[in-house]
Amino acid sequence: MPTDDSADLPTADDVLRGMDLSGRTAIVTGASSGVGIAIASALAGAGAKVTLAVRDMAAGERAAAGIAAERGLAQAPGVEAIDLLSMASVRDFAARWGDRPLDLLINNAGLMAPPLTRTADGFESQMAVNYFAPFLLSELLLPHLAARKGRVVILSSGSHHLAELRIDDLNYERRAYDRFEGYGHAKLCANLLAVEYSRRHAADGVTMNACTPGGVATNLGRHATFEDAVRLGWVNEDGTLPQGRMKTAEEGAATPVWAGTAPELEGKGGLYLEDCAIAPLWSPPMPPGWGVSAASLDPDAARRLWDVAEPLILERCA
Template structure:
């Protein structure tokens, strides 16, 4: 079988060549390093007014200065504090945003493979960062997005293939915690969030799509050992990669940017995007981890998950 990832890989700037985003506003979470910086940089160079929503404001300021220096005459992005491990800071960020209209919300920030930890809200940390916080932020900013028929993007992962939905135990209070299963579970939930968010808000013209940037070497992998990577099949024992090279951050930013601006995606939500295309539903004819599982786009599970998660968020922040 030919490798579907073997074609030339575009960068975010390639996708935005000739695109004018002047007058458009965007928020990019986790934009102090890695793919988040690459997404924000490309949007700024295309003329968008970008806010870096970051946990480490000093690192965000450094990223903003670097983006401004690389972008010539384009404006320096704004920097705002948000900690996706705390629903209170998510609410505070949305309150500071106020009633300003918003065109693009890129839920890029992620957490992968840490030891078991619980947040101040009682959420397992990977579920908090990868699912609960994007859920809450996207809901709080819905009026701002509706004012511009905005788009929401949530960054997912092929690791969703390796988990099954557990509505009865989203925060690992009942079952043993395995850090990479937990990561896949949170990303599966992110896919389902895109489905139900888009269904609920279709009348307001706001959509959410999930996407994977692909394999990119960033500090997202700071909790991953070499032995972990071999066991998961991400690298061979000799350190080579089983499916070609890792993407650069600029290449990893391409699919999230495509999700944000592609004309052909106008009005379409609840999709899982991979390599700047709508991903196929996984079948045995595809290699493991490629495409998207049907279970992670199931509309009935998406509704049930929404109801459970909404109750947890309201309970914890009441």
């Protein structure tokens, strides 16, 4: 969310200060721009061996080289191809990972408010990138995570408040498509994924938490117009922000990095995190978009969503 100009906001480097991640391995999806680069850079700077999982390999290589130069690394982070619009690409990535260990998977890549499009698998594109692909990737990499009692982080958004769960129509095959409701719905599903994934894999010692980076000006918003932003309350009509400034990418990376490394979150999953803390349950008079909706933490809804989504992935994307 936007925040006050005077606020002293932590960055991902602040979160990791004094922490040595040497020997730990991390994957960050969507790490060729914005918050993804900032997450990967902070983890690499603390000693982790980081792989940038990206759709645009050239952009990923530039990002990796930039991280190495910024951090003074002898070796740049690895870069591997993945297209979250294709479940076949997700499976290929997981297969190429081979037997490498994995301590941390950060499902950072996102897609917000494009026109209605469907993937080759038949998924609505926002659901594919924000929900189905992270679901599949996190499941396929589970054995590697379990071997290290690892963590999974999935990036969400305050926009989850814009939607109600529609398990009967995950891909907009029966109802009219609204770009921003679709984004909110995919992020609501991501929140519920964290709840059920953590429940199912508790015995493996693997957790998943959802988190919002807050309001960050990145290319995620490329499909949103100024008029959209005014209508949704993101900006005032004069272009000022209703609740202060936007976060920098480094500040936006703080909560995802905290989710992946904070000792106080050890063994805790199914949470929604905001501003490096467990988010409060939303209730009036909290501003729209702050905190977490009760629907995001409903264990019964999380279980029912999983039971519907898992066969879709297995049947369409085997």
